[in-house]
Amino acid sequence: MRYTFPLPAALRAQTVTTQALRELDISRFRAHRRDMTAVSRGIYLWTPDQDQAGELQRLRALSNSLPQCCVSDSTAAKVHGVTLPWEIADDDAVHLTQPAGTSSRIRRPGITSHRRAIDAHDLVLRHGLVLTTPARTWFDLAEVCSLQSLVQLGDHLVRQPRFRFEGRHVPHASLQELQAVVDRAGRVKGKRKAKEAVTLIRVGADSFRETEARLRIIQAGLPEPQLQVRPFPGCPYPADMGYTEWKIAIQYDGGHHFTPEQARRDQQRDNAFFSAGWVLLRWNAEHARDGFATGIRQLGSLLQQRRS
Numbered sequence: 001m002r003y004t005f006p007l008p009a010a011l012r013a014q015t016v017t018t019q020a021l022r023e024l025d026i027s028r029f030r031a032h033r034r035d036m037t038a039v040s041r042g043i044y045l046w047t048p049d050q051d052q053a054g055e056l057q058r059l060r061a062l063s064n065s066l067p068q069c070c071v072s073d074s075t076a077a078k079v080h081g082v083t084l085p086w087e088i089a090d091d092d093a094v095h096l097t098q099p100a101g102t103s104s105r106i107r108r109p110g111i112t113s114h115r116r117a118i119d120a121h122d123l124v125l126r127h128g129l130v131l132t133t134p135a136r137t138w139f140d141l142a143e144v145c146s147l148q149s150l151v152q153l154g155d156h157l158v159r160q161p162r163f164r165f166e167g168r169h170v171p172h173a174s175l176q177e178l179q180a181v182v183d184r185a186g187r188v189k190g191k192r193k194a195k196e197a198v199t200l201i202r203v204g205a206d207s208f209r210e211t212e213a214r215l216r217i218i219q220a221g222l223p224e225p226q227l228q229v230r231p232f233p234g235c236p237y238p239a240d241m242g243y244t245e246w247k248i249a250i251q252y253d254g255g256h257h258f259t260p261e262q263a264r265r266d267q268q269r270d271n272a273f274f275s276a277g278w279v280l281l282r283w284n285a286e287h288a289r290d291g292f293a294t295g296i297r298q299l300g301s302l303l304q305q306r307r308s
Helices: 018-023 028-030 056-066 075-080 134-143 147-158 175-185 190-198 208-219 260-275 286-291 293-307
Strands: 036-038 043-046 093-101 111-116 123-126 129-132 226-229 237-245 248-252 279-283
Touching: 036 237, 036 286, 056 075, 056 093, 075 093, 075 129, 075 134, 134 147, 134 175, 134 190, 147 175, 147 190, 147 208, 175 190, 208 237, 208 248, 208 286, 208 293, 248 260, 248 293, 260 279, 279 293
Parallel strands: 093 111, 248 279
Antiparallel strands: 036 043, 123 129, 226 237, 237 248
């Protein structure tokens, strides 16, 4: 059995590079032993108690070796715990942003680098990493997301979280923060899309599907619905969206609505609306498959009846 000699204490608490090994007159092959984890080309972590380093450890190692960079785009979104739209949900690359004007771009396998001018207001320290803020991350993703996905992501950022499910009381960002990022940005790719998206973002949508349904309703020429409508003040069972003036409510039922416990709560909500004289439309994944066209036709007829 080949003996793995201990790594010097000076290297155990930091990112290990082949250059650092060379300076200590240690063979570069020491980085290939089982207590080391490769992060990128020439960058390693000492991980004696696990086979693989955690993702945060890997990002910290890269940040330490590239101090001018910040973690950005979909990588920053994942660290913030933000749900990503479908276009970029499977993006496994590590996104790093270099200061604008940097002469040489980072070229490493698995890393996507960007060069941007980022204001100090748009950076935050979290988990030992310098990240773009959720608002700035949203703006940067405008370059690769559709308008609908950008609005869905914005709705997700500004929604009021439920502590018992998410462990936080404060939204990822506010509408004012999103608007401020757009206002500060120069003439860059994606700004026009972000400028339009911020006018469509609303507080109160709890899922990407709810946002899509709202946007489809608007695109069909129908009035924009209010979010989190209640049949009467103080009712503990709001519907996703609707029209208080005409007593029409719309509820999108995702997968979790089909559990027995949630079904009982939904019945209490439905009864509250019905007893107050409301009509409640319930949409689900079947409606989403045709872009909510069937549900919107029903909603249009119902609006015509109630408005006349």
